[in-house]
Amino acid sequence: MKIKVEAILDLAQLLGGRMVEVEVPEGSTLRALVGSLIDGYGEPLRNKLIRPDTGEPYRYIRFMVNGRDIIGLQGLDTPLVEGDTVLILPPAAGG
Amino acid sequence: MATLKGGYWGKILRVNLTEKKWNVEDLDPAIVAAYIGGAGLGIKLLYDAVGPGVDPLSPENVLVITTGPMTGTDAPCASRMAVVSRSPLTGGVAMALSAGYFPAELKFAGYDAVIIEGKAESPVYLYIKDGDVQFRNAERLWGMMTTDTQLFIKEELGDHNVRVSCIGPAGEKLSRIACIINERRAAGRKGVGAVMGSKNLKAIAVRATKDVPVQDPQSFSQILKDLHKLMRDDPALYPALSKMGTSVAVEVTSAMGIWSAKNWMETGVFSPVDKLGGQAMDAYTIRRNPCYRCPVACSQVRTAKDGAYASVLAEGPEFETIYSLGSNVGVDYAPAVIAADRLCDEYGLDSISTGVTIGMAIELYERGILGKEEVDGLELRFGNYESVLELIRKMAIREGFGDVLADGSRLAAQRFGRGADRYAMHIKGLELPAYDIRGAKAHGLNYITSYTGADHNRGYAFQEIFGVPLPEPVDRLEIKGKGKLTKWNQDFAVSCFDSPTFCNFLNSALAIEGPRIIAGLINAASGLSLTAEDIWQAGERIMNLARVFNAREGFSRADDTLPARLMEEPIKAGNSAGQLISREDLDKMLDEYYEARGWDKETGLPTKEKLVELGLEDTVEAVEKARASLKGGSGS
Incomplete structure (x- = not known):
């Protein structure tokens, strides 16, 4: 199934754009999508997203599915369906 | 109650402009223990000084300027001051903060708070030299923009190390969205500049040399180490905010679909992040300009490099201004936003309220609620940055249609009638910031x-x-x-x-340890036991x-x-x-x-x-x- 992945700043540069479309197997979770992205885009993306000691995302890396923070869903185990949009935001402050 | 052994001076400077007199009063330690300083102290002093129903632009209102126990100490990100008054824009409490260098300089003068009362007979500025206060003629400064005002005062006093906080023409003309500028920073919102203008007070100049005492320097320094570590380890502060300044929030809010646009009609639709985002604005940045003792240095100095606004420089535009004078008025041309930001700073207008009020006027014109003759023949369309810049000038000097807009969106809508208030984007009279x-x-x-x-x-x-x-x-x-x-x-x-006062951008760094660290720092500085x-x-x-x-x-x-x-x-x-x-x-x-x-x-x-x-x-x-x-x- 096709999933739209949106990102900004350094993450967008690594993905080659603010929005890319990726193909993942039916029934994939967000965690599987992140794994698939890292498989596709390699170490630079892994280094931005994942702590080497825990294998979990860095502090304040934020994921939304269709605009909803995954805290309101099932975290990284949120199941995805065809056409979903996943937004990945790096830490930031200001405004 | 303990005496104050440091952090605070325990002194309030009271200035009466009507009588051209000043005196120094003791600040009760129980007050700072209960209200800390800065905004809290300012609100307490305002509450005690101004009873109900006082006209904000009358001599009976006060302008209170407060620093906090951390201001002017070795603490990072603490050169801030609160400007507190009854707001001519909302009718409630006005509390606006500014940073830069003036707040630390004011603290070095030996005062925790300045209470300004009354109204000068003719324009004056105050010169605070260490503990001493002079009332100086400001008639020649009246009408001057804010950068020139600061330069003129430094030259007149023969000291370029003087720090100046002042109003521009907008404050003099009692625009209810006028701000107070020090260096290129603003106590921006709620019309505090109009209160200053109503008192015929053009500026406050300060030159001071006192070191803020700290009663237990060893403990103070140890807690500061903890604070610095929390800051260094905060991924929200470094690298994005430090490198790109607040404009990085354009990327974040645009992606989330909450970067407001076109008077809040087209959030998520008009979202020119490629032209106005932090990465795009980086192309205009010539240097960063940290506040006193700030290691983050989020403030970006930018210059438009070509086109009609080539060579115009601004400190900013900050995220809020990129919205108010960019996306909110349909403008995606960065040099025009830089120019509009500079113009607001020079005239002494709050850039948020200015842009949001103009955004309302554009919507009213596009809907046909306002006719061309009412808007001085301007082609008020979303995206027409030339009209935006012209309106800023008109608002600041209250010329023609600008006079109607100079008091913000709520009062302008009331004057227009015809259902215009539906398009006035404010709460309690204060125009909405950028986040939808x-x-x-x-x-x-x-x-x-x-x-x-x-x-x-x-x-x-x-x-x-x-x-x-x-x-x-x-x-x-x-x-x-x-x-x-x-x-x-x-x-x-x-x-x-x-x-205390600290910059709000430390909020994620201090979200867990904040109150403990603040209490520790205040105690180490002052001898209080909070x-x-x-x-x-x-x-x-x-x-x-x-x-x-x-x-x-x-x-x-x-x-x-x-x-x-x-x-x-x-x-x-x-x-x-x-x-x-x-x-x-x-x-x-x-x-x-x-x-x-x-x-x-x-x-x-x-x-x-x-x-x-x-x-x-x-x-x-x-x-x-x-x-x-x-x-x-x-x-x-």
Whole structure:
């Protein structure tokens, strides 16, 4: 199934754009999508997203599915369906 | 109560402009123990000085400028001051903060607060040289822009190390959206510049040499090490904010679909991040300009390099201005936003209120509610930056159509009539900041309940905007839990940032340890014995006192509301499409918020029990009078 992945700043540069479309197997979770992205885009993306000691995302890396923070869903185990949009935001402050 | 051995001077400078007299008063240590300093101290001094019904632009209003116990010490990000008054824009408490170098210099003069009363017969500026105060003629400065004013005063005093805080033409002409500028920074909002103008006070110049004492330097230094470590380890501060400044928030809010556009009609639709985002603005940055003792250095100095505005420089534009004079007026040409930002700073206009008021005027013109003859023949269209720049000039000097807009969106809409108020994007008279709160509910509840009107920094929901999961993770689109969170954010902001004074951008770094660190630093500096719980309670006390001040002026639950557009028209596109804050959602959030605060849900006023708990017994009578008046007014 096709999933739209949106990102900004350094993450967008690594993905080659603010929005890319990726193909993942039916029934994939967000965690599987992140794994698939890292498989596709390699170490630079892994280094931005994942702590080497825990294998979990860095502090304040934020994921939304269709605009909803995954805290309101099932975290990284949120199941995805065809056409979903996943937004990945790096830490930031200001405004 | 202990005496103050450092951090504070224990001194208030009282200046009466009518009589051209000044005197120094002792500051009661019990007051700073209860209100900390900065915003808290300013609100306490305002409450005691200005009774109900005082015209904000009359000599009876006061302009209070306060520093905090951290200002001018070795603490990082603490050169801040609060400017407090009764707002001519909202009618409630005005509290605007500025940073840079002036606040530290003011602290070096030996005062914790300056209370300015009365009205000078003709334009003056104050020169504070260490402890001494001079009243100096400012007639030649009247009409001057803010950079020239600062240069002129430095030259006149023969000292380029003098720091100056001043108003521009907008403040002189009593624009209710006028700000006060020091260096290139602003005590921006709520019309504090008009209050200064109403007193014929053009500027305050300070040159001072006193070191702020710290009674236990070793402990102070040790706690500062902890603070620096928290800052260094905060991924929200470094690298993005430090490198790109607040404009990085364009990328974040645009991706979330909450970067407001075209007078809040086209959030998620018009989102020119490629042209106005932090990365795009980086191309115009020539250097960073940190405030006194700030290692983050978020402030970006930018110059338009070519085109009609080539060589125009601004410190900024900050995220808020990129919205107000960019996306909100349909402009995606960065040099024009830089030029508009500079123009606002020079004329002394709040860039947020200015852009939002112009955005309303454009919508009214495009809808045909305003005719061309009413807008001085300007082609007021979203995206027409030349008209925006021309309107800024007209507003600042109250020329033609600009005169109507110079007092902000609420008063302008009232003057237009014809249903224009539907398009005035303000809360309690204060124009809305950049975040489209239909997609960030706690951030919205803070706009709605802030004692200053729609003010993003009085209870910034960094959990929703930047996903910081502290004190706990939240879902930005959920209604439930936001009353409690908003109380937490507001008490945290006023106790840990606005009062000590620290920059609000340390909010994620200090979200867990903040009150303990603040208490420790204040104690090490002053010899007071505050606990983290005391700091939290001071925050709650300040929020309640501000609410009581507003209650005396007639504010109540009915004023804790939103422009109809945000309750009726969903966001059209992007990652927040379909979101709004319905009236039902608003009521649910307010009920929860008042409950968390211990305020009665019917009127939104503090209960007697809550006031007594916070040591605000003296305010009970005023609140009960306000409550009775509201209940009488509703026929119950």
